[in-house]
Amino acid sequence: MAQYAIGDIQGCYKELINLIHKIEFNKNTDTLYLVGDLVNRGSESLEVLRWIYQHQDSIVTVLGNHDFYLLGRYAGVLEPDSQETIGEVINSADASKLIDYLRSRPFVYQNEQFIMTHAGVHPLMDINTLMELNNYAMRYLLSNNYKHFISLMFGNKPNIWSSDLDLEKQIKFLINSSTRMRFLNRSDLSLDYKFKGEIDNLSNKLIPWFKVQFNPSINKRIIFGHWAALGLYQDENVSALDSGCVWGRYLTALNIDSGEIIQVKYNKRK
Numbered sequence: 001m002a003q004y005a006i007g008d009i010q011g012c013y014k015e016l017i018n019l020i021h022k023i024e025f026n027k028n029t030d031t032l033y034l035v036g037d038l039v040n041r042g043s044e045s046l047e048v049l050r051w052i053y054q055h056q057d058s059i060v061t062v063l064g065n066h067d068f069y070l071l072g073r074y075a076g077v078l079e080p081d082s083q084e085t086i087g088e089v090i091n092s093a094d095a096s097k098l099i100d101y102l103r104s105r106p107f108v109y110q111n112e113q114f115i116m117t118h119a120g121v122h123p124l125m126d127i128n129t130l131m132e133l134n135n136y137a138m139r140y141l142l143s144n145n146y147k148h149f150i151s152l153m154f155g156n157k158p159n160i161w162s163s164d165l166d167l168e169k170q171i172k173f174l175i176n177s178s179t180r181m182r183f184l185n186r187s188d189l190s191l192d193y194k195f196k197g198e199i200d201n202l203s204n205k206l207i208p209w210f211k212v213q214f215n216p217s218i219n220k221r222i223i224f225g226h227w228a229a230l231g232l233y234q235d236e237n238v239s240a241l242d243s244g245c246v247w248g249r250y251l252t253a254l255n256i257d258s259g260e261i262i263q264v265k266y267n268k269r270k
């Protein structure tokens with residue numbers, strides 16, 4: 001009955017399978033919690049998505065920015081980016097089935113033990129607001145009008161949280177903060193999208209989101225990914241699991257109950 005959280009896979013199918021073997025994953029008894037960014041940049045996004053689809057009864061995943069990008073590309077609301085590696089997903093015979101699976105995934109997941117999102121939880125957001133906005137986003141993503149909804153959700157603004165924002169902007173902030181956040185401006189806790197670097201090189205105007213005091217209703221461990229430059233990082237409040245597999249480093253699993261860390265190294269592609 002083991003539970004594992006796994007960092008950003010990003011189309012690294014070989015490493016996913018190596019990791020699954022290393023943890024001796026049993027699909028009948030174990031659960032995998034995936035922090036999102038299942039696809040893109042790596043070379044086997046389609047195989048990764050098919051494997052996850054096949055094992056969906058034992059998997060919980062949240063959407064990352066690259067997964068949401070795939071939804072935007074499939075919906076035809078984004079122009080192709082020269083670095084994307086998701087064409088084989090969009091053009092596959094089973095694309096609509098795989099896309100429908102992604103369309104029914106949350107941005108934020110919580111259970112009694114932890115909260116999981118791809119990038120994190122903005123410190124000004126309380127748990128009820130977070131889950132309520134997540135529910136709205138999921139409802140719109142599953143609606144017949146989902147392409148229009150997705151088209152409204154790309155772009156950097158609003159980058160400041162306020163409960164005075166209208167619902168559409170609140171949902172957009174939820175999506176931006178839960179899929180793209182790394183640093184906040186200290187002055188107003190607005191999202192900074194530019195700096196992706198290591199904390200050591202930080203300007204004193206910026207602060208990692210998880211170094212700001214959370215709303216007291218956020219009283220569980222937050223498991224997230226998205227931040228390859230941060231790497232595997234844990235403190236008393238958070239577990240960051242993006243150890244940069246697609247950039248030639250490691251794919252990481254965290255055994256949620258024992259705290260054990262299991263990693264496999266990236267295999268260079270020919």
Ligand SMILES: [Mn+2]
Pocket residue numbers: 037064065066118179225226227
């Ligand atoms: Mn990401």
